[in-house]
Amino acid sequence: MKEVHIREFALNDPVSFLQQTSEGMFIDEIQKAPILMEYIQGIVDHHPERKFLLTDSSNFELMRDLSESLAGRAGVFELLPMSLSETVVQREGKSLDQQLFNGLYPAVSAGKNTARFFYPSYVKTYLEKDVRDLLNIQNQMQFLRFMKLCAARIGSLFNASELAAEVGVDSKTITRWLSVLQASYLVTLLPPYYENISKRLVKSPKLYFNDTGLACYLLDIESPRQLARDKMRGALFENMMVMEVIKHRFNQGKEDGVFFYRDSNQNEVDILLKQEGEITAMEVKSSMTYHSSFEKTLRHLPEWIKTPVTCRAVVYAGDFENVVGDVKLLNFNNLSNIL
Secondary structure (H helix, E strand, O other): OOHHHHHHHHHHOHHHHHOOOOOEEEEOOHHHOOOHHHHHHHHHHHOOOOEEEEOOOOOHHHHHHHHHHOOOOOOOOOOOOOOOOOOHHHHOOOOHHHHHHHOOOHHHHOOOOOHHHHHHHHHHHHHHHHHHHHHOOOOHHHHHHHHHHHHOOOOOEOOHHHHHHHHOOOHHHHHHHHHHHHHOOOEEEEOEOOOOEOOOEOOOOEEEEOOHHHHHHHOOOOOHHHHHOOOOHHHHHHHHHHHHHHHHHHOOOOOOOEEEEEEOOOOEEEEEEEEOOEEEEEEEOOOOOOOHHHHHHHHHHHHHEOOOEEEEEEEEOOOOOEOOOOEEEEEHHHHHHHO
8 A cells, every 4th residue: 555545544534544453553654644643542541452653753743742642641762863883784894984974864874865865855855844834934045054054063062142143043043943953853952061060060052963964964065085174074973972872862761861071171071971870971082093182081070070980981983992991992883882
């Protein structure tokens, strides 16, 4: 049965559609037939043994319909693009620059599409559908400029007023636009670590894109070769590592627990992962060559925070690893070993 016929069946006769099996159903792209939510509510109330797995590529309509129809009856799991540990085979033989350029969306990772075709189409569809419908933005080029400026700020503290001045809108508009990027799983704001701190810390979050391939497109990076010499390469590598840690949490059904550290003296640690009251601290470097200076802030971190720091690691692009000392040295492909 073709997709259009399946949708028509679901919309025109939802009861029959949902009664095709007595065990439950997997329904992809549920936002295309939101009426099913109302009928699923009745089914799970009277037949709790029946389970429904619903997926949606957008956070907007689904969350509203879930809160209205399935409140207290549904568990919500948010999935980001593929992780490094899920794409070991697909990434084999590819350079780091190629991996950053490709990103980790399933279609590109599986080789069913290429980055240079996928991301332009993705952004065009996003601007013409989600952004237009949700924000009623008349000037799509202005919003695209906003997205590009966000990409240029990867790994930097988010400043709405600064962005507003560059885009030509007020800061409230920037904040609203950013919330849409977050709700549509394009960007993530990484909060600063703040609890049990005696030092004065920054309060602004850092901005990261959920996928480096999309970020490369918005940065007008057209090839892995160009990326290799681009000034944003280090920031994009940091972006990939930050999102890898966040994906680890999301895949466990946990959203919080990932932070960065920065104080008024400009001391900074890229990633702090808090699990069960303990901190795993990571410094990220895109270099293939190790330098002892990479460890500097990691060694002092226990002096700056009260929460126990049980693991410290430098995550870099080199092959040499050392997990014996106080500060571990890991190739980025083995990041999951300390998560």
